[in-house]
Amino acid sequence: MLTASWLRILLLLSGILTPTVELLAQVESKPASTFMNPLREDGPDPWVTRQGPYYYYTNTTGRNLTIWKTKALSEIAQVKPVVVWTPPATGMNSDAIWAPELHQLDGKWYFYYTATNKVNSSDNTRYVFVLENASADPTTGTWVDKGKINTRYSGLDGSVFEHGGQRYFLYSAYVGPQSVLAIAPMDNPWTLRAGKEVVLAQPTYAWEKGGGRQILEGPEFLPGRKGQLNIVYSASACWDDNYALGMLTAAEGSDLLRPESWRKAPQPVFRPSAQNGVWGTGHNSFTKSPDGREDWIVYHAKAAADGKCAGRSSRAQRFTWNPDGTPNFGEPASLLQPQPRPSGE
Template identity: 70%
Template sequence: MRHYRVLAFLAVFLLAFQYLGTAQQLGSSFTNPLLDNGPDPWVTRHNGYYYYMNTMGNRLVIRKTKVLSQVSAASATTVWTPPATGPNSGGIWAPELHFQRGKWYLYYTAADAQKFNDDTRGVFVLENSAADPTTGQWIDRGKINTRYPGLDGSVFEDRGQLYFLYSAYVGPQSVLCIAPMQNPWTLLADKEVVIATPTYTWEKGGGRQILEGPEFLRGKKGQVFIVYSASACWDDNYSLGMLTASGQSDLLQASSWTKSSEPVFCKSVANSVYGPGHNSFTTSPNGRQDWIVYHAKDAPTGKCEQRSLRMQPFSWNPDGTPRFGAPVSTKTVLSWPVGQ
């Protein structure tokens, strides 16, 4: 009798092992989209966790997860809601979470709900000293002192200097500006510089001339790249352009930046992906694989709606420039980030 019990136990154990192995195999891949609604996505990796945000319109929400491809299952924590009135009371867009100099800083676009237009729109910042940004107290550091009204603020550090990027409203168009920062919420405003304006046809879609969503990316050979979104968000040809500066150049000189003549990431009719853009960058848990996180649409709707969250790995060219390829189909099975 004991012999049969042992055999039965072994049989159950083997079946369980096979089941777990199959489950792990199935669970090690994913398809896009990760969220059906995910406009203006932002991801940062810190202390073994991914922190994800996107435009919610009326609040700031952080999702925390160790498995970025399963961000939809992560709990969502509302960390801030706007006041009823005032300069940051409406249009809460494009949040970015950055860990700078031992604290968390959350940059977001907002406008005056009672005077809702481009003239009242700007970038605001919150500060949190907690180790985990989904906890602790957020302190309002106010509006960034940019020269122009604008949106889509981002920060990066290069050679010990903190820089601020944003999309500024200048005349009938949106341009890209950079300025050095005195601290994470104050610019050295007298040194703010316009580094790019819309010049190509693909930057003027949807009846607007728009460069927005600028994001920093370090090249494999020391270059500094600014990857930005071009054209209006409702345009189905919304795409990513790129500025390049050498690693030793003066980033506050417009002449230091060279613009790519063609989009570096654009729609794929073959893959049924339209309007890919407003991206962020992150790495796999082991830091060895690079990923682009972005929003896109499944159909050419001509609307700034139904922008779902997507991600895919990218590689590098021999000259140290990024090779993003084409946005993949929602039917394409992707492996989890390496080390996840």
């Protein structure tokens, strides 16, 4: 019986298989070690979560809730999207479907999203809503409307996190002329504990007041490496080219519902790079590589300093950690710079 090696030699000698053809075949069969951003050309407010071997990715479409399911974070652009929900023709959640987040809680999937009323579309009527799905795969099954989250204020960009045995809801609340960060404990995935909502942070620095607005939005929880808890948020208006990520940090054992527990970084922790042609860096999520060894940030940014919200593409890059246990996001990479594929892909 001929082995594969002897068969290859015979084919080479016969001229059926040439060294060039063999080399090309070997190159084509070997997975690329890098990928190119963006993940999606049209990808504002990207969110990704990983369950089992799959990544479930979503971003703002404005008109529905859509999921991209893949085993490779770097290949989202090649995945066929699945529209899982479209808004009703009328009602509180009929328009401007923004900032979707997909979470698996208590054995079910929950889709948090921002929406407003088509009849009176404004910040005053903008709230966070949630859907529930008992299917193991969120791209299948039935999504049940669980209604509006009972926040104290109108607002957007809801997120959920569990810490110290308690589940928390975090969002960007419209308070006065600005948006602030507010937090509340949750009784279940669609209900906040009555009377416990607290405003954690307000815009105080110049880089949080760009674009003619005072805005803190897109908050995401991120555990630190030394027991602390971080909230990474987006600062300034989305049309401001210097839109950047700020961070709040609470020490291990802190009461997360006390504003004084949180220390705000005086400078952005992730900001635009004129040298790399990256603008409007913000509204991110965090995930791990398939083997769990690497930490990745998924965010949106623009390739032009044009003073617009449009043109936001979703991108991914690996981040590391500072000696004090806080994240080090580095600089946003140019779209021309190949990125190493997440380890384990």
